[in-house]
Amino acid sequence: MIAENPTKDYLHAGHSVSSWLGTTDHKRIALLYLFSITGFFFLAAAAALAIRIELLTPEGDFVSAETYNRLFTIHGVIMIWFFLIPSIPTVLGNFLLPLMLGAKDLAFPRLNLASWYIFLIGGLFTLAALIAGGVDTGWTFYPPYSTHFAESAVVLTATGIFIAGFSSIITGLNFIVTIHTLRAPGLTWFRLPLFVWTLYATSLILALATPVLAILLLLVAVERIGGMGIFNPLQGGDPLLFQHLFWFYSHPAVYIMILPSMGVVSETITCFARKRLFGYKSTAFASLAIAGYGFLVWGHHMFTAGQSAYSSLIFSALSFLVAIPSAIKVFNWTATLYKGSISLDTPMLYALGFIGLFTIGGLTGLFLAALGLDVHIHDTYFVVAHFHYIMVGGAVMGYMGGIHFWWPKISGRRYNESMGRFTAIITFVGFNLTFFPQFLAGYLGMPRRYWQYDPSFQAYQFMSTLGATVLGLGYLFPLVYLGWSFFRGPRAGANPWEAAGLEWQTPSPPPKHNFSGTPVVNEEAYAYPEYPG
Amino acid sequence: MTEGMGKIMDFVATPLGAILPPVISRHAASVDLFFGFMVALSAVLVLGIAGCILYFLIKFRRGSDADRSRPKHSSVVLEAAWILIPLLIMTVIFLWGARLYLGMFGKPAGVETIYVTGKQWMWKIRHTQGAGEINALHVPLGKPVRLVLSSDDVIHSFFLPALRLKRDAVPGRFTSFWFKADREGEFPFFCAQFCGVDHSGMTGKLTVMLPEDYAAWLRGENPGGSLAQAGEKAFGKYGCGACHGNPEAVRAPPLEGLFGSQVPLQDGGSVLADESYLRESIYFPAKKIVAGYAPVMPTFAGVISEEEAMSLIAYIRSMGGPSPSPSENAAPGESP
Numbered sequence A: 001m002i003a004e005n006p007t008k009d010y011l012h013a014g015h016s017v018s019s020w021l022g023t024t025d026h027k028r029i030a031l032l033y034l035f036s037i038t039g040f041f042f043l044a045a046a047a048a049l050a051i052r053i054e055l056l057t058p059e060g061d062f063v064s065a066e067t068y069n070r071l072f073t074i075h076g077v078i079m080i081w082f083f084l085i086p087s088i089p090t091v092l093g094n095f096l097l098p099l100m101l102g103a104k105d106l107a108f109p110r111l112n113l114a115s116w117y118i119f120l121i122g123g124l125f126t127l128a129a130l131i132a133g134g135v136d137t138g139w140t141f142y143p144p145y146s147t148h149f150a151e152s153a154v155v156l157t158a159t160g161i162f163i164a165g166f167s168s169i170i171t172g173l174n175f176i177v178t179i180h181t182l183r184a185p186g187l188t189w190f191r192l193p194l195f196v197w198t199l200y201a202t203s204l205i206l207a208l209a210t211p212v213l214a215i216l217l218l219l220v221a222v223e224r225i226g227g228m229g230i231f232n233p234l235q236g237g238d239p240l241l242f243q244h245l246f247w248f249y250s251h252p253a254v255y256i257m258i259l260p261s262m263g264v265v266s267e268t269i270t271c272f273a274r275k276r277l278f279g280y281k282s283t284a285f286a287s288l289a290i291a292g293y294g295f296l297v298w299g300h301h302m303f304t305a306g307q308s309a310y311s312s313l314i315f316s317a318l319s320f321l322v323a324i325p326s327a328i329k330v331f332n333w334t335a336t337l338y339k340g341s342i343s344l345d346t347p348m349l350y351a352l353g354f355i356g357l358f359t360i361g362g363l364t365g366l367f368l369a370a371l372g373l374d375v376h377i378h379d380t381y382f383v384v385a386h387f388h389y390i391m392v393g394g395a396v397m398g399y400m401g402g403i404h405f406w407w408p409k410i411s412g413r414r415y416n417e418s419m420g421r422f423t424a425i426i427t428f429v430g431f432n433l434t435f436f437p438q439f440l441a442g443y444l445g446m447p448r449r450y451w452q453y454d455p456s457f458q459a460y461q462f463m464s465t466l467g468a469t470v471l472g473l474g475y476l477f478p479l480v481y482l483g484w485s486f487f488r489g490p491r492a493g494a495n496p497w498e499a500a501g502l503e504w505q506t507p508s509p510p511p512k513h514n515f516s517g518t519p520v521v522n523e524e525a526y527a528y529p530e531y532p533g
Numbered sequence B: 001m002t003e004g005m006g007k008i009m010d011f012v013a014t015p016l017g018a019i020l021p022p023v024i025s026r027h028a029a030s031v032d033l034f035f036g037f038m039v040a041l042s043a044v045l046v047l048g049i050a051g052c053i054l055y056f057l058i059k060f061r062r063g064s065d066a067d068r069s070r071p072k073h074s075s076v077v078l079e080a081a082w083i084l085i086p087l088l089i090m091t092v093i094f095l096w097g098a099r100l101y102l103g104m105f106g107k108p109a110g111v112e113t114i115y116v117t118g119k120q121w122m123w124k125i126r127h128t129q130g131a132g133e134i135n136a137l138h139v140p141l142g143k144p145v146r147l148v149l150s151s152d153d154v155i156h157s158f159f160l161p162a163l164r165l166k167r168d169a170v171p172g173r174f175t176s177f178w179f180k181a182d183r184e185g186e187f188p189f190f191c192a193q194f195c196g197v198d199h200s201g202m203t204g205k206l207t208v209m210l211p212e213d214y215a216a217w218l219r220g221e222n223p224g225g226s227l228a229q230a231g232e233k234a235f236g237k238y239g240c241g242a243c244h245g246n247p248e249a250v251r252a253p254p255l256e257g258l259f260g261s262q263v264p265l266q267d268g269g270s271v272l273a274d275e276s277y278l279r280e281s282i283y284f285p286a287k288k289i290v291a292g293y294a295p296v297m298p299t300f301a302g303v304i305s306e307e308e309a310m311s312l313i314a315y316i317r318s319m320g321g322p323s324p325s326p327s328e329n330a331a332p333g334e335s336p
Helices: A017-021 A026-054 A065-084 A087-101 A109-133 A145-149 A154-181 A194-226 A239-273 A280-296 A309-337 A346-369 A371-377 A381-411 A417-443 A455-488 B002-013 B026-059 B076-102 B211-220 B227-237 B275-283 B306-318
Strands: B112-119 B122-127 B132-134 B136-140 B144-151 B156-160 B165-169 B175-180 B185-191 B204-209 B262-264 B270-272
Touching: A017 A026, A026 A065, A026 A087, A026 A109, A026 A381, A026 A455, A065 A109, A065 A154, A065 A381, A087 A109, A087 A154, A087 A194, A087 A239, A087 A381, A109 A154, A145 A194, A154 A194, A194 A239, A194 A280, A239 A280, A239 A309, A239 A346, A239 A381, A280 A309, A309 A346, A309 A371, A309 B026, A309 B076, A346 A371, A346 A381, A346 A417, A346 B026, A346 B076, A371 A417, A371 B026, A371 B076, A371 B165, A381 A417, A381 A455, A417 A455, B026 B076, B026 B175, B112 B136, B112 B156, B112 B165, B112 B306, B122 B136, B122 B306, B132 B136, B136 B211, B144 B156, B144 B165, B144 B306, B165 B175, B204 B211, B227 B306, B275 B306
Parallel strands: B112 B144, B136 B204
Antiparallel strands: B112 B122, B122 B132, B144 B175, B156 B165, B156 B185, B185 B204, B262 B270
């Protein structure tokens, strides 16, 4: 249908607009996603910047309370549904999954393109609703506020998220089928790179949890438009029912964000330590365990909400169990470094940053899973700090590390390594300066989503805003040096990191059909030549 | 920005003990102790992992002549150890947290019940003796106090940092917790659940006073009689007495001795007659039918306000009940 030249690399196989917007090549679709989610990211980051400026002073003086509420809603909705959830799966997953499996494309290439269009339509719809209609419910949409009190475009926003959900489901199914059916000869399940295992676990969650979100958004719309009292207590409905359904999706959604980052870290650590991963099998099964347990812990968001004390006890116990597989991964990564041959290139710095920040995020998760402690810190800045350590310190560090690791493969060019290392370091420092003070403010009693606050919290807010400025630079710099590298960077060659893995055995950028012939696999993942001593 | 810098200097100069929020109950002190344990545990783990990583980074940097012979790729003993040891630690944390949590519920002897209603954007408080206040809560020193929370509109959350306690005020149901404040003074409370434009303005002051001052304060704030008396008026206003408490009519179950008793139901089960059950029976009488009665009571949803419902419940409560009364959530309680 579209004139693409199969002998050239995928970037040069066709230059027309339709060769991009009509492509079924998983690598081009990955770039379409990269551009779209980068746009969404900086938009949501701008909202965060406005929030941080407002919070410099205890008084509400930069924006009105109404605008402030809209800002944190935009920030949450866009970051979660239109950046974090699609981030690694749709960009790195789309680009790498067929390459890592030795396949020509995903199982359903046209469905893959459809998924991007659905995502974009959902995203633009949501964005229009958020900006033109102004939604102020927070990304959590708790009724009865969202259903009967918020005078804003709740239904339109929900519609946008509803649409984008289908993109998640389709991508998840596409990945599952691809991993089952398109592995190269000899590529058994236990020879798969761990990135593929995490994509598999993530896809299971995408396919199984997203429908629940879709049902929930539909119920909210039915209640708001049709006046049915599903959640409205005045009509005999139950507002806690919403919270149960919401967190049944939204807790596993956190694992959608973090699992692929864990996969990136496994790839990076092994490459820059020149060593096979310690505990391959326990790491692989840990991903599945996280995906499975993740469905059983939603009630830990509701310890103070009025659910029965006995439910809370069970959800607390299960929440501690889900921490075990995460701990296994951290210990396995650390043990992989032992007797390695370690170099600290940019992707490795991001991966090490991930381990540090994810460990802090995970440990503070234990504070919140502990019932008596959660009662005090729930809905305070402690929670805000905790989930940013997981979702930004973990998921985004992993994403940035992955972009830097596979950039030479994606673009065929190198970036400035010094700039890369410098950026990784300021991202780490800026992140901690932004969010660590929020743990303290939270324990001291600073509630979330406050437009004005008690002056005793100003020092913490000031540090957060200062840190956010540094963090912002950490996200802007790559835009510049990666952008420059894309057009002017020195050629990378097929395998600049001397990494194992099928994706490095084909030229950079890869040809349209990935490999000149079907590769055959006859060794384990990460078969780095190790040093006998 | 100079003001901000000054604040930061103050902050650095403040000793850590002085920046923790005030501790005004034994429960709050227990939570702080637990928190301290968790911080210490986390610090040991983070420093341990970071220490290992740094040591490996230096020792096994590329080009170093460290011994790399016989590298291991898995170890059943090690991997089992880092499953079982965290499991053990987490069991301790779970039990500790659960014990503190269950302590919030229950109903200690001599507890004083105070009704708290969240409303966009204020906290309305009614004392059993009748005193009402807005965005302020007076409680007696050293006496157990139980807060029964509800909401007139959206979900709010009553957060008392000095007591390390919070609970959501959910429309359509009652939630409750109890505490005993052991320190006189004024301490802030907040709304912790986002509830709209003026969410951050929905704050107030908890005043802990000596019991004799509290008694005097209650008398001074009490022009309209007790909450139960207000309930008695509402009882008459809505004609409840035509069926309930009418010895000639047997259409409705009697209310004397009801509060805190087990009520047998039509479907063979039974239910504890606590605030939540009474509230539900006012608004949705068809949900739980008392054994031996026909479902003839009309709903009062949209007719009786949350505040009137509270006063009615206080009235029913004043008619007595079996004692000692079990707790609302029937969760085992810890002594204060």
